[in-house]
Amino acid sequence: MTGRSIKKLDNNKLSLYGFNNLTKTLSFNIYDVCYAKTEREQHDYLQYIDEQYNSERLTRILCDVTDIIGATILNISKQDYDPQGASVNILIAEGEVPVSEIDQSCNRGKMVAHETVHAHLDKSHLTVHTFPESHPDNAISTFRVDIDVSTCGEISPLNALDYLIESFDSDIITIDYRVRGFTRDVHGKKYFIDHDITSIQNYINEATLQRYDAIDVNVYQSNIFHTKMLIKELQLQNYLFNTDVYELPPKQRLDISNSLRREMIEIFSGANIY
Structure with missing residues (x-):
């Protein structure tokens, strides 16, 4: 049987046998860094992050991503953790889905008669987990968000790149x-990718890229693409929690800026600086 058509890399239509079975997975690690010196400031920062990025807001972000990539939400599971952190899992389908096939008890996060709902994850899903973190011997606190967008078929997680980056500091x-797997045309020929890509950066807004230093590590023969981005400009006031930058003497401002930059470089490079 003949299923859908996809665009070949030369933009001509290609008739498939069955359906597009390619799985496209986009994984994010996003880090926000803050200077919080005292135990009280660290506690207040973690509380602030927990309120700003609770499961309700994370659900709204993932629902927006679903709309952007043109998918339909089937099921949502979400959880806020004690003492901090949150998770959201969303099961999605490509295109329109009959209402009868959608689990109304937890669609778009409206959970009924359950404190928590656990959704199985199918071929297409979105997940987000948050990890606020601090240490009493270090005045730098960090907030990490892990996001996975996995789709099967024509819908592409790459279309949500700019929105996801803008949704977090x-x-x-x-x-x-x-891109995993393969799909076949009507003659049985395998296709291991259905779109042009040389770098993830090609799918990020130019204005966004201007704010970051970015490097790529790509394995083209395996359809694996990796990009790391580090913010260029460090405006100290944006990293002080409950403190005005002009309350600090110049040397302390410089020391804090250096500590923040060192923390960022260590996370970016994946190595401690001694």
Whole structure:
């Protein structure tokens, strides 16, 4: 039987046998860094992050991503953790789905008669997990968000790149994108990718890229693409929690800026600086 058509890399239509079975997975690690010196400031920062990025807001972000990539939500599972952190899992389908096939008890996060709902994850899904973190011996606190968008078929997670980056205060961004599997045309020929891509950066807005230093590590023969981004400009006031930059003497401002930049470089490079 003949299923859908996809665009070949030369933009001509290609008739498939069955359906497009390619799986496209986009994985994010997003880090926000903050200077919070006292135990009280660290506690207040973690509380602030927990309120700003609770499961309700994360659900709204993932629902927007679903709309952007043109998918339909089937099921949502979400959870806020004690003492901090949150998770959201969304099961999605390509295109329109009959209402009778959607689990209304937890669609778009409206959970009924359950404190928590666990959704199985199918071929297409979105997940987000948050990890606020601090240490009493270090005045730098960090907030990490892990996001996975996995789709099967024509819908592409790459279309949501700019929205996801803009949804968080991102100092360091690590992005992985991979296309797995293959699909066949009516003659049985395998196709291991259905779109042009040389770099994840090709799908990021130019104005966004201007704010970051970015490097790529790509394995083209395996359809694996990796991009790391580090914020260029460090405006100290944006990294002080409950403190005005002009309350600090110049040397202290410089020391804090150096500590923040060192933390960012260590996270970006994946190595401690001694």
